[in-house]
Amino acid sequence: MERTILQSLPAVPFEYCEYKTVKVYNNAHISYQKHHYSVPYQYIGHSLKLKIYGKKIQVWHQDCMLCGHGTLNKVPGGYTTVIDHLPEHSTTHGEWNSQRYLKWARHIGPNVHLVVENMFSDGPE
Incomplete structure (x- = not known):
């Protein structure tokens, strides 16, 4: 009887996440669990929303996802940097x-x- 009104399951499985607000440092990185991840340099000084999953993070500005990084096997104090996130003639990242x-x-x-x-x-x- 209910079969006609059932909907199909979502194509993407549900994945639990948490949110955190972070500020972008002058070197175009944010910090999560003492590891530093790069974000586009245009957002230096901005507060961004971090969407935290089990194995990855996503960095959001308002309703736009800026970038994502994997979080497995990251060393505290280390850096994960995408060169395209830095200014062309950057002196803050050597x-x-x-x-x-x-x-x-x-x-x-x-x-x-x-x-x-x-x-x-x-x-x-």
Whole structure:
């Protein structure tokens, strides 16, 4: 009797999500669970809505989805960056390598430089 009024199941299965408001940093990244994800640089300084799923996040501005990132196996303090999200001649995002850290350490002081240099070598000499 009810068969004629039943509707078919949705094509996409239901997936639970949570929402959070985040602010875009000056380096065109937002932070979620201590990991940094890039967003288009045009939104620097804006508050955006983060839609959080089990294995991914989506970044929304009003009713427009800006981007999405996977969240599995992300290291706290790490960066997930899409180069297209950064300004063309960006100086806020450089290569994160030993030379950059050594330059930073040298700026702090000679002892900090020695510690960081030892960290990048095979061990203390």
